[in-house]
Amino acid sequence: MSTTNAPDARRLRNILIAVSIALMAVIASVTGLNVAQTHLAVEFAASQNTVLWIINVYTLTLAALLLPLGAIGDRLGRRPMLTAGLAVFGVANAVAAFAPSAEVMIAARVAGGIGAAMIMPITLAVITSTFPEAQRGKAIGVWTGIAGGGGILGMFLSALLVDVADWRWLFALPVVLTMAGLATTLAWVPNSRERATHPFDTTGALLSIVSVTGLIFALQEGPERGWTSPVALISLGIGLAAAAAFVAWERRRREAALLDVRLFAERGLSGGSITLLVVFGVQAGIAVVLFPFFQGVLGWSGLLSTVAMMPMAITMMVASPLAPQLAARTGARPTMSIGIALTAAGLALMALFVSVDGGYLSILPGMVAMGIGMGLSMTPSTEAITSSLPPAKQGVASALNDITREFGTALGVALLGALVSAGYRATIADRLHNLPESAARPAREGIATALETTGPHAPHIIDAARHSFITGWQQALWVGAALTTTLLIYITLRGPKPTSPTPTNPTADAATRRAAPAGGT
16 A cells, blocks of 8 residues: 555565564475375375375364364464464474374374464464455455465475485475464464454354364265265255254354345355365466376376476466456456456366377466466455455455365365266277286276286387376366356356445454454564
């Protein structure tokens, strides 16, 4: 803001640095262990199911506790909650680094998820309750860029650590970030909290935990166990039943509710949530299938594969802070529409031009378009969600924003991953029908097993597997493009309404931003 003097600008910059470091610690831990799956299996003599639990239990715990812990942070104070969360998170990662068994590792990952759920919603709530309106959008853009691109950056750093050191050094990165985040939080982050006029909605909190746990667990286990397996069906049923009960309970509680579900009738909250759900789903799903493309089709190492994803992450992180400037000129809805259109175009470009012979250059333009599009669409979507709830409920608003991202991620991985697998299996069967069953059977399981084939039929099997994977991937890309195109139509018709600028009143603005101040820095 042009009227902001130098000390205020420095203070706001320091606050943004502090919460960004804390957020990066959480995001890096979401994807970091993906590059060490084989190392975990060997170290702990663990099955693939156990390895997946080590990886997924962190995300499951994080998603389940976001909403209640975000609400508790609003009540107890955002800086104390952020400080406590960083402490829990740091200790959990230190324990994980020296875990002697898979059981200890899983427990440490659960504790890390609890700490992360205390951190993530508060980082955004601090921004929305501290920054003046004129600068809030740009700060949210920085936060959004880290939340969107930080996972890929964290995966790159993790792959580098695995290559040059040992997989246990993966936990050094979040520990270092946590220590830096704790120091900067204590030094720079102000405190604010909600003046509670109603008892905490314990029933709503418990129902939200059961609902999110059931739904996320079903999405994680469905691709592994089968969507009709008892575990997947029971989890899905429990999640849906708890979600219905949560909505009914919150409608009854009204002003005393953990989350006023009636607000979803507003275009800002519904449009922002749906946009993040679809965009993050597409991003996560494409990121998951990019690695088999780089490693299986192109034959690249894990480290080189993460480097290859950096253009999408970098363009996303650059576009996110620029989105508020575009939104100020054209409005939130046109900015979101441009971003969604670019995302759909990026998916279509990759689907049209991806090929075994074309290699990396056949998908690079699509990746760049996707990165720019996601950056432009995510920032106004996040701001639409946070602006739909009052200042005293910013922890809840931030948690809702984060839950939407986690659901989108789980949905995207499950849906697009399943489409790639289905397309691969359908195509590989036709390409190998003339080969002996003993030679063709391993290739039908997936491209990874096909690449391990030896013998006289190996060149044909490997070539067939690579082309079959491309076919399956194109199928997933076209579905992603269709979903984002449908989202584009929805946002164009039902996106956030334009808001008229109002005269700035510094005194009133400060009072609005501070939800019951609970101490200085």
